[in-house]
Amino acid sequence: MPELPEVENIKIGLSAELPKDAKLINIIFKRNDLRFIIPKRALKTLIGTKLDSISRNAKYLLFAFSNGTMISHLGMTGNWRIIKNANKKISEGKKHDHVYLCFNNNLQLIYNDPRRFGYLDFAKNSVELNKHPYFAKLGPDPFAVEFTAEYLKQKVKNSGRTIKAFLMDQSVVVGIGNIYASEILFKAKIKPLRKLEKIKTSEWQDLVKACQSLLQIAIDLGGSTIRDYRKSDGSSGSFQDHHSVYGKKDQACTKCGSKIQSASIGGRSTYWCPKCQV
């Protein structure tokens, strides 16, 4: 599910609702087999401590407590929602609610994940966090200063891989998944099947700008709700109403009226306008 705009929105929503001094009083695991086995014992050491901040690194959420950090990746269908005035009991939970973080003042954060491709992990300090294998190979954030046309050109090996696969490669740049790759390439006027070696300098620059502007708009509109994704308060994002090509096979391009094309690249469905994109 969640690409950068969705993860960022969950972060913003949770941060706004959880008081700075929220104290974790219990964690309940209804099952521990997500993509990987949840390190329950390590996470339980967070009980009794305070949540300092929630931040985003790539598509990961980092819940920084005073004595350790909970790392959360949402996979395809993972989601955190907040319940205020939660009862002590959790019986009114929804299907696929897997983990409950119970805070003081009757606040609860609930992790829901139908497909269980998400995962949770723990790092006890910043050293452990920074050398965590999940983060070792990640490229820069699209909004980071080092994310430039020069950087991207230098990341290209002698490869004939497609620009779309390159954009989705988290070791090149983080946060871009299957929906936003198609949308960004439409905005940059580049066909997803173009080979890297054929991309011109001006197009690398267009691409950087397209990544940043499109992702920022998507964040501002609450992300894209296609199926499962909800903001932390349960409401939907609205960027799906502004998609130009994703999921629009055979529909008319809003810019030129041409039929939107679709193909599978690396096993992922990909959409583009045959006239607007070169």
Place this chain on the structure above:
DNA sequence: ACGTGTACCTGCACGC
């Protein structure tokens, strides 16, 4: 060392 394909899991839309 790289790039590609597969597996992981549940739910839903679709065609017969």
Place this chain on the structure above:
DNA sequence: TGCGTGCAGGTACACG
């Protein structure tokens, strides 16, 4: 109505 098939926002890992 019911069943089989394919597809869905991601990524770790095996393999060439």
